[in-house]
Amino acid sequence: QQQVKQSPQSLIVQKGGISIINCAYENTAFDYFPWYQQFPGKGPALLIAIRPDVSEKKEGRFTISFNKSAKQFSLHIMDSQPGDSATYFCAASIPNTDKLIFGTGTRLQVFP
Amino acid sequence: ETGVTQSPTHLIKTRGQQVTLRCSSQSGHNTVSWYQQALGQGPQFIFQYYREEENGRGNFPPRFSGLQFPNYSSELNVNALELDDSALYLCASSLAGTRKETQYFGPGTRLLVL
Numbered sequence: 001q002q003q004v005k006q007s008p009q010s011l012i013v014q015k016g017g018i019s020i021i022n023c024a025y026e027n028t029a030f031d032y033f034p035w036y037q038q039f040p041g042k043g044p045a046l047l048i049a050i051r052p053d054v055s056e057k058k059e060g061r062f063t064i065s066f067n068k069s070a071k072q073f074s075l076h077i078m079d080s081q082p083g084d085s086a087t088y089f090c091a092a093s094i095p096n097t098d099k100l101i102f103g104t105g106t107r108l109q110v111f112p
Numbered sequence: 113e114t115g116v117t118q119s120p121t122h123l124i125k126t127r128g129q130q131v132t133l134r135c136s137s138q139s140g141h142n143t144v145s146w147y148q149q150a151l152g153q154g155p156q157f158i159f160q161y162y163r164e165e166e167n168g169r170g171n172f173p174p175r176f177s178g179l180q181f182p183n184y185s186s187e188l189n190v191n192a193l194e195l196d197d198s199a200l201y202l203c204a205s206s207l208a209g210t211r212k213e214t215q216y217f218g219p220g221t222r223l224l225v226l
Contacts, residue, residue, distance in 0.1 A: 043198060043202050043204075043218050044135075044155065089154050089155070098143055098168075098206050098208070099160065099170070100147075100204075100215060102154030102155050102156070103154055104170045105152070105153070
């Protein structure tokens with residue numbers, strides 16, 4: 001019940017295309033859903049986050065779509081660029097704690 | 113504003129040894145969390161420190177222990193190292209008291225146990 005399931009494991013997108021990564025959770029008590037971007041040899045960096053009281057959040061080319069009833073959320077990267085090539089992790093937070101439960105990651109490769 | 117820093121960047125130990133990893137939190141942050149990230153996996157929560165006390169722990173054995181100091185920096189200690197402890201160890205800092213604290217990660221310490 002504490003898991004966050006992430007798919008796909010890897011994704012190849014052409015420059016200018018849309019990258020979509022999906023996550024699903026079971027614990028309805030989760031109250032914060034961040035996405036992290038990680039480059040090789042670096043720590044994860046917060047990309048964008050959403051709370052369950054909104055269905056969508058957009059920041060630049062990055063959008064989170066949140067479906068509370070389906071217990072799913074997704075990251076959309078519009079106009080994908082080669083510089084977006086990295087591993088992306090979704091996560092969920094347990095209420096009243098800072099503990100993050102991470103998905104297994106999606107390796108995104110954007111080709112010119 | 114300084115970010116989260118960790119030391120050392122890389123470390124090689126042998127099975128059975130002990131290791132200490134260090135983390136300096138981002139300026140103004142009072143909470144430190146530690147995560148273990150095995151190769152090709154997502155980070156796994158080890159524990160969190162707030163006001164120098166452990167404030168939550170994941171599914172890790174007692175040989176994983178930590179400290180937080182008055183300046184909010186932190187140490188992760190691992191005793192009796194096992195081969196499976198080889199991983200990237202990440203420290204994340206946040207500011208407790210805000211509505212859903214955002215965690216900022218350091219670059220990690222890569223530990224190899226031989």
